[in-house]
Amino acid sequence: MSHPHPELSTPPALPKGGLRVTAFGGLGEVGRNMTAFEYDGRILVVDCGVLFPEDHQPGVDLILPDWSSIRDRLDDIEALVLTHGHEDHIGATPYLLRERQDIPLVGSELTLALLDSKLREHRLRETVHHKVKEGQKLTFGPFELEFVAVNHSIPDALAVAIRTGAGMVLHTGDFKMDQLPLDGRITDLRAFARLGEEGVDLFLTDSTNAETPGFTPSEKKITPVIDQVFRESQQRIIVACFASHVHRVQQVLDAAVAHRRKVAYVGRSMVRNMAIARDLGYLKVPEGVLVEAKELATLPPERVVLISTGSQGEPMSALSRIAQRNHNFVHIEEGDTVLLASSLIPGNENAVYRVINGLARWGAKVVHKGNAMVHVSGHASAGELLYCYNIVQPRNVLPVHGEIRHMLANADLARATGVENVVIAEDGVVVDLVDGLAKIVGKVECGNVFVDGSSVGDVTESDLKDRRILGEEGFISIIVVVDSVSGKVAAGPEIHARGNALDHASFDEIKQPIINALDQAIADGNTDAYQLQQTVRRVVGRWVNTAHRRRPMIIPVVIEA
Missing domain, CATH: 3.10.20.580 (Ubiquitin-like (UB roll))
Incomplete structure (x- = not known):
């Protein structure tokens, strides 16, 4: 197994016929995923996401990947492939397009629709889109792409197989193997096996849950818990989840219909994303269930559900303002129920518990992952990763998407199934695939790029x-x-x-x-x-x-x- 070394030098020129892989974010952290693939002088980029700041980064709004090492080669980029619509995979795209606006954007229907609303906010309208579905193939320069359906905590996620003269790369994106997904769209293991038969030279796999044994539970396991919350609640219910979690919102809408409650969205991103999901058919909204948030005051509390942003304790989110009693029109009352339908992202624990305590102080009952099964992960656990390694049988493995401990755990799983060459890299570490063997050849400058108000990269x-x-x-x-x-x-x-x-x-x-x-x-x-x-x-x-x-x-x- 190869490990990155802090004293790695600038990489040599890429050998003719070789493929160079460099992550500008997402290796050693959960977020800001971005990986560049270089072949024959051309570059393909997969994902371009953001990382949200922690308490020790005061004043910072977002953290971007550091693509400074290819800034003078942006014209060599053939396309930007977006595996799914989460912020940690698409959120930095507007900042990249500010530097070259005509980079072709490749992604599924929902992914590109969520990105479009973001691009409009940044006044980037003349962008080039290529909408793709699973099973489809596209060629950009020397890169032949094939897209594979994967199941995740947002609809329409894709893995991508990248064929070049150096061999085939399979990048899972974020994925899990829910066998009973709410939308019926499972991870296409038959396609994984077929690609494995053809020969996967480098397998980039999601490491986020590699330390968790067994299989990630199905989303359907949560439905009875949500139903119980609705059955036992005598007053208002406030559900907080990610603004992109279409599946969770669908479960809440279905429960609201069953218990004769009206639903309102609270939070700008929630309103925007759910409108997009509804318009494209990914969210089924029963007739008459949705109302404007300001209408809730006219309804009896036992007939009301709010779906809000702020499940991570973000200070300016709707839920945080509700907990502090400074929201415009939502005020917690004794007997209200708040359901935090999300996991705790590492680093957010204190902020989340601060919100929970604030809500409890005003008499709300708070249901969260610590006391009920109200969330399941969107990432494959160790059992699923082992399954994938066995059916793909890759020649080389590069764990991605996770902190260093997650990537090391993922590497151990790959080696346990017989993969001989597992490469552990971090942001900026350069990996070359030459003659069927992947190895670390150097490192490029790669730090944190902070967005602070309108300033990008000026804060050090x-x-x-x-x-x-x-x-x-x-x-x-x-x-x-x-x-x-x-x-x-x-x-x-x-x-x-x-x-x-x-x-x-x-x-x-x-x-x-x-x-x-x-x-x-x-x-x-x-x-x-x-x-x-x-x-x-x-x-x-x-x-x-x-x-x-x-x-x-x-x-x-x-x-x-």
């Missing part, structure tokens, strides 16, 4: 470190005026502090040491303003750390007069 890790210091320790500013003729302190130091509960009277004890240090520095010939500011920073930093055990941001200003 150093900026985030400064924000964390400001948020945790506050800051101290020191203003000193130095007489440029005499070289003596003419005014100040004037000291201000915010966010660290320091007693302003205590600053008196550090003012004279600052003056002494400046006098000494100037006497030693250090008259440059920057050097004098560094002197102030050292003196204040040492004092505040020793006297108060704090490490605030220190902002010295030395003015020459």
